[in-house]
Amino acid sequence: MTLSDSHPYRSHTCNDLRADNVGDTVRLAGWVHRKRDHGNLLFIDLRDHFGLTQIVTETGSDAFPTLESVRAESVISISGCVVARSDETRNDALPTGAVEVRVDSVDILGAAAELPMPVFGDVDYPEDIRLRYRFLDLRREKMHQNIVLRSQIISSIRRRMIDSGFMEFQTPILTASSPEGARDFLVPARLHPGKFYALPQAPQMFKQLVMVSGFDRYFQIAPCFRDEDARADRSPGEFYQLDVEMSFATQEDVFTAIEPVLAGVFHEFAGERTMPEGPFPRIPYKDAMMLYGSDKPDLRNPIKISDVTEIFRGSGFGIFARMIEDGAVVRAIPAPGAGARARSFFDKMNDWARSEGFAGLGYINIKDGNPGGPIAKNLGPEKTQALIDQLSLGENCGVFFACDKEAGAAKLAGAARTRVGEELDIIEKDVFRFCWIVDFPMFEWDEERKKVDFSHNPFSMPQGELEALETKDPLDVLAYQYDIVCNGVELSSGAVRNHRPEIMYKAFEIAGYSKTDVEELFPGMLNAFQYGAPPHGGIAPGIDRIVMLLADEPNIREVILFPMNQKAEDLMMNAPSEVPQKALRELHIRSVMPDPKS
Numbered sequence: 073m074t075l076s077d078s079h080p081y082r083s084h085t086c087n088d089l090r091a092d093n094v095g096d097t098v099r100l101a102g103w104v105h106r107k108r109d110h111g112n113l114l115f116i117d118l119r120d121h122f123g124l125t126q127i128v129t130e131t132g133s134d135a136f137p138t139l140e141s142v143r144a145e146s147v148i149s150i151s152g153c154v155v156a157r158s159d160e161t162r163n164d165a166l167p168t169g170a171v172e173v174r175v176d177s178v179d180i181l182g183a184a185a186e187l188p189m190p191v192f193g194d195v196d197y198p199e200d201i202r203l204r205y206r207f208l209d210l211r212r213e214k215m216h217q218n219i220v221l222r223s224q225i226i227s228s229i230r231r232r233m234i235d236s237g238f239m240e241f242q243t244p245i246l247t248a249s250s251p252e253g254a255r256d257f258l259v260p261a262r263l264h265p266g267k268f269y270a271l272p273q274a275p276q277m278f279k280q281l282v283m284v285s286g287f288d289r290y291f292q293i294a295p296c297f298r299d300e301d302a303r304a305d306r307s308p309g310e311f312y313q314l315d316v317e318m319s320f321a322t323q324e325d326v327f328t329a330i331e332p333v334l335a336g337v338f339h340e341f342a343g344e345r346t347m348p349e350g351p352f353p354r355i356p357y358k359d360a361m362m363l364y365g366s367d368k369p370d371l372r373n374p375i376k377i378s379d380v381t382e383i384f385r386g387s388g389f390g391i392f393a394r395m396i397e398d399g400a401v402v403r404a405i406p407a408p409g410a411g412a413r414a415r416s417f418f419d420k421m422n423d424w425a426r427s428e429g430f431a432g433l434g435y436i437n438i439k440d441g442n443p444g445g446p447i448a449k450n451l452g453p454e455k456t457q458a459l460i461d462q463l464s465l466g467e468n469c470g471v472f473f474a475c476d477k478e479a480g481a482a483k484l485a486g487a488a489r490t491r492v493g494e495e496l497d498i499i500e501k502d503v504f505r506f507c508w509i510v511d512f513p514m515f516e517w518d519e520e521r522k523k524v525d526f527s528h529n530p531f532s533m534p535q536g537e538l539e540a541l542e543t544k545d546p547l548d549v550l551a552y553q554y555d556i557v558c559n560g561v562e563l564s565s566g567a568v569r570n571h572r573p574e575i576m577y578k579a580f581e582i583a584g585y586s587k588t589d590v591e592e593l594f595p596g597m598l599n600a601f602q603y604g605a606p607p608h609g610g611i612a613p614g615i616d617r618i619v620m621l622l623a624d625e626p627n628i629r630e631v632i633l634f635p636m637n638q639k640a641e642d643l644m645m646n647a648p649s650e651v652p653q654k655a656l657r658e659l660h661i662r663s664v665m666p667d668p669k670s
Contacts, residue, residue, distance in 0.1 A: 081149045081181070087123025091170045093154045098173060100125060101149040101181065103211065104142055106192045114139055115172075118150070121216075126163070126172040127152065135178040145191055145211070147182035150175045199629075204643040206634055218631045221341065222619045226293055228340055229314055229615075232333045238289040238316070243278035245271060245295070248596075255299035257309075265660035271297035274612060276531060277597050279317040280569055283608040284600045289329075290317045293615060301638075305561055305617055307628050308640040313564070314618075317610035323552050323568050326609050327352075327508060334556070334563075334613065338504050341622045345502040352506040352556070360509050365403070365486020367509050370560030372500035373493040377485045380404045380473070383459050389450040392434075392475045403474045403485035406463050407492045410470030411439045417495070418445070421472060424491060430484045434473040441467035490560075504558055504621070511535075512553040515546040515582060525583050528553045532567035533607075534579065541578045556613060558621055566611025573601050 081101040089098065102120035109115075112131045116139060117124050127150055129136045135150070142148060152175040163169030188204075189197045191211045202209040209215055230240070249256045249270040256270040272278075274296045282290045294315040302308040314333075318325060331352055338347050353371070360367050363376045381401045384392040392402055410417060418435045425433035436448045436456070448456045465471060472492065474484035493499045514534050516527035524546050532551040534540050540549050552568035570576050576598070580590045591598055619631040629635040636642050656662060 085122040086118055086120040086125040087167055089125055089154055089168050089171050089173070091156060094156045094171060096154045097151065097176075098154055099149060099151045100127070100173060102147070103191075104144050104146050104148060104184075107139075107144065109140070118148070119211075123168060124166055125168045126157075127175050128172050129175040133175065135175040138178050138180065139175065142180060143184045143186070145184040145187055145208070146180060147184075149179045149181055150177065152176045199637065200643060203629075203635065203637055206644050210633070215630070218619070218623045218625065219633055221623055222615075222631055222633075225337060225341060225619055225622060226615060228337050229333065229618075230293065232336055233291045233314070233316075236289075236329060236333065238291040238329075239287065240292055241282060241287075241290055242292060243272070243275040243282075243294065243315075247272050247278070257297045257299050260659040260661050262659050273298050274313065275315050276529075277594065279315055279610060280531070280571075280597060280608065281600055283317055283319045284571075284603075284605045288319045290610075291315060294612070299640075302636070302640065305620065305628050307616060307632055307635050308638070309636050312615040313612040314615060315610070315612045316566075317608060319606045319608045321568070321607065321609045323510070323554060323609065326554075326566060326568075326611055327354075330556070330611055330613070334506070334618075337618070338558075338622065342504065345504060347504050352508050354508045354510050356511040357509055357513065358511070361482045361486075365482045365484070365489055366560075367512075367555065368557045368560055368562040369486075369507065369509075370490065370493075370499070371505040371507055372503060372559060373489060374498060374500075375406055375408075375489045375493055377489060378404045378406075378463055380459060380462065383455050383462070384451070384475075387451050387455055389447055392473070395475050399477060400475050401478050401481050403481045404459070404463055405472040405474065405485050405488045405492060406465060407470035407472060407496060408466065408498065409468060410492070410496060411437055411466075411468035413470070418470060418472075421488070421491065421495070425484065425488065428484075428487060430474075430480075431476075433484070433488055434475070436471050436473075438465055438467060438469050438471075447473065506556065506558045509555040509557060510553075511550045512555075513547065514549040514551040514553075514579070517547060523584055526579075529565060529567045530580065530583070531569050531576075533570045534575070537572075538575050538578060541575065541582065546582050552609070554611075556611070561617055561621060563617050564611050564613035566609065568607070568609035571601060571605040571607055573598055576601075 079099070081099065083099045086100055086102050100118055102118045105117040105119035105124060107114065107116050114129050114136060116127050118127050129139050150173065152173040154171050155174050157170060157172055187208065189201050189208055191208055210219060234240070246259060246269040249258070254273055256273065259269040259271065261267045261269055275292065275294050279290055292315045294313055295310055296313055297310050300308060316330065318329060335347060355369070357367055360369055362379065363369070365377055379401060380403070381396055384402045385396050387393050396402065415437065418437055421435065422433045434447050435445055436459070437444045438460070443456050443460070451459070459471070463471060472488050474481045474488060476484060513527045514532065515524045518525045528551065532553045535550045535552060536544070554566050555562055556564045570579060577587050577590055616628050616632060620628050623631050625631055634642070634644065641647070
């Protein structure tokens with residue numbers, strides 16, 4: 073950063089000074105990061121956005137009384153001479169560690185009150201304090217680095233998208249409600265009493281309309297709004313995504329366009345971590361659920377789940393055999409090398425499964441080639457050996473079993489796969505492993521409402537188009553829908569879009585919507601499709617999750633500038649808050665509080 077010598081606050085940043093500056097008279101400005109009083113000498117680490125510089129004053133100096141009394145995190149400007157540190161006091165961990173500034177004069181630009189939480193140090197403070205005083209929290213080195221990293225990642229993504237021929241457009245924030253799978257944030261329309269705008273859950277319809285309007289490749293770093301609960305990898309209220317759409321594009325075209333962008337960004341910011349070369353693996357949804365028990369598999373974990381239902385069918389292990397007759401399946405989760413563990417390892421895994429709400433987790437423990445445990449005893453040597461052969465188990469391995477209806481067995485097996493991988497410490501470290509999950513079902517059965525519903529994105533093109541919708545069981549129809557996953561974190565969903573009105577009407581009819589319903593919900597899109605819509609597809613990787621992975625942070629709030637808490641509250645700005653009755657009257661709405669008895 074270049075500064076003028078005549079600047080009123082600083083001639084250099086707190087990261088600029090080096091041994092070459094010894095003898096120069098400089099001005100610095102920043103926050104009092106840390107003070108160290110050595111009797112007749114007072115040392116202060118002065119911090120700004122760019123770095124740290126040590127300044128020093130001594131008793132008798134005009135600046136000493138002011139610097140002695142100033143509190144940590146006060147903002148000051150100092151003038152003084154750059155001097156070299158002795159070999160014993162150099163700090164090679166700092167770029168400025170070879171020098172210090174001997175202060176001649178000081179101005180207090182912004183005095184700090186007593187701090188509710190310190191900035192210096194790595195003490196972990198309760199989240200409510202950190203969020204209430206987020207402006208202090210962001211001064212801490214790790215948080216500051218995270219937000220800088222976020223800016224750099226977004227800049228890199230934007231540059232890569234433009235270099236790939238995409239144009240950046242901005243879509244509306246005030247729009248109409250649409251069924252995206254979460255609750256809308258509604259905004260009352262003052263000029264239209266009784267009507268509401270919705271904040272967009274995603275720019276889905278608008279980006280499709282951009283394609284209908286004749287543009288070829290669109291992107292946007294888009295704010296999205298969803299009234300849903302917080303999770304470690306999802307911020308309540310609002311989030312940002314790399315919103316992308318392409319005309320005349322197949323599923324592979326989308327993959328070809330987006331893979332280099334994501335791979336390039338992860339290579340750029342991976343640091344010591346590795347990023348395998350080559351195309352991301354494509355895994356059909358059905359295979360993902362079978363092999364990994366999840367549609368967002370962590371490929372760093374080498375364990376693969378197997379179906380062993382037929383081995384247990386009609387076997388001597390009566391519990392599983394009876395459940396199989398009632399429609400259950402059995403999934404096996406190998407535990408390589410676990411045979412060397414004590415029996416308590418297996419019992420603790422069973423206790424863990426029960427603590428997670430499952431009925432339990434059966435197991436066989438193979439020690440020195442000898443299978444042990446109740447399952448092996450009741451299954452018998454022949455079927456047990458068939459099991460060992462199918463799973464290629466070694467002489468000191470273990471294997472766990474999940475028995476339930478298909479969805480329940482997949483859920484338990486997937487969770488157990490992760491748990492076993494963590495317990496055995498066999499999950500790869502310092503690597504990013506991506507994959508595409510493809511061939512999602514177009515529809516699913518909603519057990520609660522006893523009806524067929526969309527399983528993913530309702531605007532997706534079914535594989536086989538109209539013929540598939542008219543001739544197949546809806547639950548057998550696949551869609552051109554895809555997710556991109558990294559290290560078990562879903563970064564994005566995407567799809568080739570349904571751009572033909574007759575197919576859209578039929579798809580929504582299967583999900584229980586009439587033609588009138590569809591026309592009322594999506595008038596702009598349907599109207600546009602009547603006038604020539606190109607085939608198009610897109611995707612929308614989550615910016616917050618990308619930064620979370622690259623910053624190696626377990627919680628998404630660590631990479632968002634001003635996040636809400638888990639209750640969707642902004643403690644710093646006191647939002648949401650009540651508004652005056654006058655404002656409600658202007659909007660023609662009335663607050664109706666919930667009945668505390670209900």
